[in-house]
Amino acid sequence: MLNTELLDTxxxxxxxxxxxxxxxxxxxxLLLRLRELFKIERSLEPWDSVKNEEIFPWIEKKENTWKELENASLTPVSLNGNSYSPFDIDGINNYLVNNGFVYGAGYALFMKPSFFIGTINRFEKIDGxxxxxxxxxxxxxxFSSPGMSLGKTVYIRLTDIKYRLWENIHSWHRKKGHIYEFILSKFNHPSDWxxxxxxxxxxxxxxSKIVLYHEIAEQEENLPLWDEIIKECDNSKTEHIIRGIRDFIADFSEKGPVYRALVERDKELLYLYIASQGAYQKKILQPVLSQIEKACSTNDWKNIEQIRTLEFKKWKNxxxxxxxxxxxxxxxxVKNLTDKIFEVGLN
Incomplete structure (x- = not known):
């Protein structure tokens, strides 16, 4: 059983x-995030429907709670007579993991503090x-993301992955292109599920493998000064660029998902990586993603490695x-320079 005081905190x-x-x-x-949170709090799956008469009062209650807590501060977590910072994941998890639960904390987009408690599907030691x-x-x-990492701890969040993929897959079958045809032929059309x-x-x-390799690579390539730049972004589009560059470096590094797909000759992994990129990533990486997709379609893994290496060096530079x-x-x-990425990109 989970400690009631812990849950409340x-x-x-x-x-x-x-x-x-x-x-x-x-x-x-915001509305999409609230809808998802409503379903998750009720242990509903992505494919489950919700009624307006149920969710609207819940949203109103949530908004009233937020009004009461405007400008409030985070509070320490108390466990077994000890007090922990909300970001002391090791201290809090020393208690939780033995009971089959895990606690996650970190800073998300806009430097938003983000927290969760979930059940452990499995635990592994990978590359330390x-x-x-x-x-x-x-x-x-x-706020939720498919993966989180802090120091030597990595979280793969299956709930977020399920919700993201359920929406993506049901839109992919309406899109044209070899990559979508391959994914749907491999995993079957959603209408047949x-x-x-x-x-x-x-x-x-x-x-989940893509998320795992990305998170580990991101920690391997982490630079404290880069985090300092992010802290100064203050909800500007510069933050998307700075975080994006870190993501690109991680993905094209020798610890990242592109390299892993290359080593394992895993077309499914590589195509899924390309298809699941967000609008911002596709805007910046479209030429490169197209080159990788074309090379993958002909099993030209040597060319993919050349593309990956060049792209990694470019973003590191x-x-x-x-x-x-x-x-x-x-x-x-920095802000003046990164603004140009939205117009012509960096070389």
Whole structure:
């Protein structure tokens, strides 16, 4: 059983974070996040429907809670007579993991504090990292991501992965292109699936590998000064660029998912990686993703390795240039430079 005081404290910190950061999201994004959170709190699956008469009062109650907690501060977590920072994942998990649960904490987009408690699907030691594959999430804030990492701890969040992929896959069958045809032919068309959706869960497992390799690579390539730049972004589009560059470096590094797909000659992994990129990533990486897709279709793995190596070096050079600019001239010059990525990209 979970400690009631622990649950109340984490729930409070989730609400405090949401109260102070909900305005950073667009209205559409906020409503989608609230809908997902509503379903998760009720242990519903992505394919389960909800009724307006049920969710609307819940949203109103949530908004009232946020109003009460505007400008409130996070509170320490008390366990067994000890007090822990909300970000002391090791201290809190020393208690939780023995009971089959895991606690996650970190800073998300906009430097939003993000927390969750979930059940442990499995635990693995991989390349010196403690990897928790998290199944059902008991508590979380409105922000979620398929993976989180802090230091030597990595979380693979199956709930978020399921929700993301369920929406993606049902849109992919309306798109044209070899990559979507390959994925749907490999895992079958969604219209042919039957509960418990064996084909869907096979995609979830495959995508979990992408998340795992990305998170480990991100920690391997982590630079403290890069985090300092992110902290100064203050909800500007610069943050998307800075985080994006870190993501690109991780993905194209020798610890990342592109290299892993290359080593394992795993077309499914590589195609799934390309198809699941967000709008921002596709905007910046479209030429490269197209080159990789074309090479993959002809099994030209040598060309893919050349593309990966060049792309990794490019983003590392961009990072070094930005770091030097930040040290010499400060954040405003970094902002001026990164704004250009939206127009012509960096070389």
């Amino acid at each position: 984490v729930r409070y910190n989730c609400n405090v974070s949401d109260a102070n950061y909900w305005g950073y999201f667009s209205l559409c994004s 990292y403690n990897v928790y594959v998290v199944d059902k999430e008991i508590l979380r804030d409105i 039957h509960y418990p959706f064996k084909e869907f869960y096979s995609i979830v497992d495959k995508y 961009n990072q070094e240039h930005i770091l030097e600019l930040f040290k010499l001239k400060g954040f405003e010059e």
